[in-house]
Amino acid sequence: MLVDSHCHLNFPEFENDLDQVIQNANQQGVTTLLTVNTRLDQTAHLQQIAETYDRVFFSVGVHPHDAAEFVSKDLVASLKILAQHPKAIGIGETGLDYHYNNSPRQDQLDCFHQHLQASADLDLPIIIHTREADDDTLACLDDHPKAKGVFHCFSGSADLARAALDRGFYLSFSGIITFKTAEELRQVVQFAPMDRILVETDSPFLAPIPHRGKRNEPAYTRLNAEKIAEAKGIIFEDVAINTTKNFFDLFSKAPPK
Ligand SMILES: [Zn+2]
Numbered sequence: 001m002l003v004d005s006h007c008h009l010n011f012p013e014f015e016n017d018l019d020q021v022i023q024n025a026n027q028q029g030v031t032t033l034l035t036v037n038t039r040l041d042q043t044a045h046l047q048q049i050a051e052t053y054d055r056v057f058f059s060v061g062v063h064p065h066d067a068a069e070f071v072s073k074d075l076v077a078s079l080k081i082l083a084q085h086p087k088a089i090g091i092g093e094t095g096l097d098y099h100y101n102n103s104p105r106q107d108q109l110d111c112f113h114q115h116l117q118a119s120a121d122l123d124l125p126i127i128i129h130t131r132e133a134d135d136d137t138l139a140c141l142d143d144h145p146k147a148k149g150v151f152h153c154f155s156g157s158a159d160l161a162r163a164a165l166d167r168g169f170y171l172s173f174s175g176i177i178t179f180k181t182a183e184e185l186r187q188v189v190q191f192a193p194m195d196r197i198l199v200e201t202d203s204p205f206l207a208p209i210p211h212r213g214k215r216n217e218p219a220y221t222r223l224n225a226e227k228i229a230e231a232k233g234i235i236f237e238d239v240a241i242n243t244t245k246n247f248f249d250l251f252s253k254a255p256p257k
């Protein structure tokens with residue numbers, strides 16, 4: 001059994017065949033899925049997907065790209081209300097993306113702090129998206145020492161990985177680890193402790209080899225888990241068992257299957 005700890009099932013790429021996509025995942029042993037929110041105005045759609053499929057859960061949050069549109073003094077309260085749903089199991093994705101800077105940095109920072117606040121108040125894990133913003137990301141976490149959660153689609157340096165692990169965070173690995181150029185990332189996979197790693201697809205983006213460039217889907221979680229096993233020199237079943245256990249340890253509001 002595997003968990004896809006981060007996908008976007010509400011995106012238009014899945015609008016015509018979501019039943020089939022969930023079936024494909026189940027056939028590959030990917031039986032629990034977390035569909036992650038990027039915009040609060042999508043929450044109703046995510047909630048509806050989670051209510052339709054037994055083992056699909058969702059999160060509540062605003063992507064750093066969209067921070068400018070949603071940052072407000074009411075954001076903490078909004079997050080807390082939306083997260084009351086029994087299948088809302090995490091806060092995010094949130095964080096800082098200084099690669100694209102689609103929202104001004106100050107809005108991204110304010111939004112990230114508000115998510116961290118909601119996450120701490122609700123005792124729900126935070127799902128962090130960070131790109132080219134290592135120092136500010138860590139500084140925000142240090143302002144909220146109670147925060148726990150995951151660096152999703154981890155693709156940062158070994159230093160950032162160690163800093164995240166030192167703060168008790170999990171690292172989630174996507175299809176990037178299958179790319180030829182990801183040698184440094186595979187080294188991070190090697191030293192990351194087995195009890196601190198998760199696996200994800202970030203579907204519909206980042207399809208792993210041999211599907212690179214096409215639509216990604218949760219069934220391919222298996223390919224990413226196989227690559228983790230190869231990088232660590234262990235068997236696939238060990239990766240499956242551990243990443244599944246880690247997911248339910250962290251996202252403890254979701255009942256294990
Ligand atoms: Zn992301």
Ligand SMILES: [Zn+2]
Pocket residue numbers: 006007008036093202
């Ligand atoms: Zn995402």
